[in-house]
Amino acid sequence: MPWPEAMTPVRMRRVALVVPQAALRDALVRIAREGCVELDRAEEAAPGPAAVRLQRLRGRGGADGPRADTTAVLAAVAPDLDLLEQRRGAGLLAGEAQLEERADGAVRRGEVTALAGWCPAGEVARVAGRLAAAGGALLTLPTPRGTDPPTLLRPRGPVSFTPLVTTYGTPAYGDLDLSWPAGLAYLAMFGIMFGDVGHGALLLLGALALRLGRPRRLARWTRLWPFMAGAGLAAMLAGAAYGEFFGPTGLLPVLWLSPLDSPARLLVAAVLFGAGLLALAHAAGAVNRVREAGWGVGLYAASGCAGLLFYVGLATAAAGLLTHRPAVAVTGAALAGAGLALVAYGLFRDTAGGGAGLAETAVRLFDVVVRTGTNTLSFARLAAFGLTHAALADVVWRGTTGLAARGGAAVAGAVLVFTVGTAVSFGLEVLVAGVQALRLEFYEVFSRLFETEGRPFRPWHVPPAEPADRDTKVVPCSPG
Template sequence: MPWPAALTPVRMQRVAVVAPRAALRGTLIRLAEAGCVELDLPSADDPDAPGPGRPDGHGPPGPAARRLERLPAPAGAPAPAAVLSAEPPDLDALERQGRADLLAGEARLEEVLAAAVGRGAVTALAGWCPAADVAATAARLAPAGAALVPLPAPRGVEPPTQDRDTGAVHRSCAPLVRTYGTAPYADLDPSLPAGAAYAVMFGVMFGDAGHGALLLAAALLLRRGRPRRLARLRPLWPLVAGAGLVSVLAGAAYGEFFGPTGVLPVLWLDPLAEPVRLLAAAVGLGCALLLLAHVGGAVNRWREGGAARALYAVSGVAGGLLLLGLAVLAAGVLLRLPAALAWAGAATAAAGACLAAAGLSAASGGGPGGAAQTGLQLFEAVLRTAANTVSFARLAAFGLTHAALGAVVWHAAAAQARGGPAALPAAVLLLVLGNALALALELLVAGVQALRLEFHELFSRVFEAQGRPFRPWRLPGQRMEVTP
């Protein structure tokens, strides 16, 4: 699959499920088997939405839902998996038998039936289906006498978002985005770039070749489904492996292998000897990541509202120019570079501020109140840009903490070992336990801080709104049976 297509959600088609009233149940069962059509069902938050009791939305629960409510449920027990019968079951018999699974399936079926629109002997339900699955789903419904009819997308209604599954690496990175929210249908899917950024930020803070190697070994164990208690985390192994690899590379650059043991030479810098240089490098890395986030934000604003929105948005081109100009200006002043470079940075920042002000002014509606609002929002944008960039200094700060912990453990173990052969086992034990403690602590700290930077500094520029996930009509644990 070409990489641009891998960064976009699955294309959705508006559809209508049309079936004879007598065949609607069989049609819905076939749809549940296919599991690729999201039906427009009444929302629990909408009091005017149709309900299972009466079409005006104010009716009581349906017969199956009432019986399901009457069934005793053990405290803390999970909700029963919904199961559908091929034929309409005897609800009273299901209640007597305590078949919560079949009653739950019938209750969900009542919700769908209440949302169907009928005219004469024909009923219809609207929804969304992946465009690539329309033909196959229509063929599945045809034996029941039903049809899946493509419709034009209604104006102002955003389709649901279904991310593409492009392989194991994408599956390991997608939870980063899903934890933050659902990307709007018009936006790009940033799962792969987000995973790469997370691995880089984690590795810079977790820079120790020995600890990184242990993380790589843990990733390989996850891939094999070990330990079994963590088997549900198996899809995350590529992300864990990426974080471990960057940690090994950062540790090699710092000369850290279970602390400053001297096993590896310092290839770039010693964090404890050159903390200012490490802080500057972390801020520079953060600036580069923020610029990439602005590129993603500009593309998303273009897809959402056209070129003008991409140009004037604070999260788009305007904000990117402001960030770039401020970075060049700061570098020129602090590093005493030629004055022309500092002036170029100032001009770039001014151009970005003017574009952002124009976009904010248009959104404020003009007038004295709009001008004041624009000024405050522009000031906030400049302050936020500077604060977000400096916030990446935490990459160096926690990298220094990791190096300091390693140094403390190593020097304490070395001092213990100088007590003679009898003290050597105690020194080894101190080294192992100290590294285990540092490893556990830094795993937690680096993992949380990388996630915080991902969400607050990067995703806040990529996304301006939330989409809604694609939820097809599907019954988990479904099996077809007839209840006598």
């Protein structure tokens, strides 16, 4: 797959399911089993016969009470709804209720019925082949003007960072799919704050246990194991650079710097790392603005090309001043000024004009400048929490060696201090580093990447009820 395509959500096609009225139920059952099509649903449709019976069944309580989690299933042949109600077949009734809801959105002309929806482009041919057996067809339609398709981020196999993006919100259909870059940035920030080879190894072991489903009470969190494993690996790499192994034990050489001995260097490195990350976020945000609304908006947006020019110019001017190169500083200042002028024009264009528009533009432009500086300096927290982590580990190690030096029974106390102190500092710092990295990702990075929220792709999927059908091999929907 070419990388430009891999960096975008799954391509969607507007489709129409066309089928004879007599075969509508069979076609819908096939669509439900495929789980690859999101069908349009009728607004404020009255409950159908199956939905009414399901409500009565739940209202009476019993095994399928009002709070029961009923798993919907669909029979290949239309069942007797009264018999299902008598036998408390809540699963089949729930499936029939969903089928009725989709069927209510159908358009009927004579003997032909049609439903519209969305389907991943790569799955259209396969789903159409399944529908042909029911006498139906799946036709592609032009995308309606002013309507964005639903967004489906590409699956990446067993390791996926899409939850990091979808927790913030659903990207617009035209935006870039930055799940992997965002995930790697998160892990890098976590590692800087939690740099310790020993602590990282504990995280890596925890990720392995989670991947294997141990302990079982945490099985629902299994999908988070890539984050834990990546965080552990990042912490080990940063710890090797710091020379930290359960604190400054001296067991590892310092490959780059010791946080407690060189806090200023770590602070500068954190801010520079943040500046580079924000520049990349500005560049990706500029691409998103152009893809969302064209060059007219993308050129002047604060999170678009104008904002990128302003930030790059500001960084260039700062680098020129710090390195005592006046020409570089002047060039950067000129670029920053040009970018800020474009941002001001874009802001003014969104106002009603006149004096009120100028005042509003001035206030919003001041906010853009202030936020640019504060967002960059906000990455200093990477160094601050990295220093805190190193200091806590140093306290634990000093207490351990101080007791161990006394010999005798004090050695047991030293072991206890090391175990308890490491557990407390590990638990506290892993929580702090995880939350702070997420905070930087959301507020400093994602706020520049995503401005328009999309709608998630929700395909309709109901499994078959018949055991024979369950044993039949069904190719799963794999739009990526």
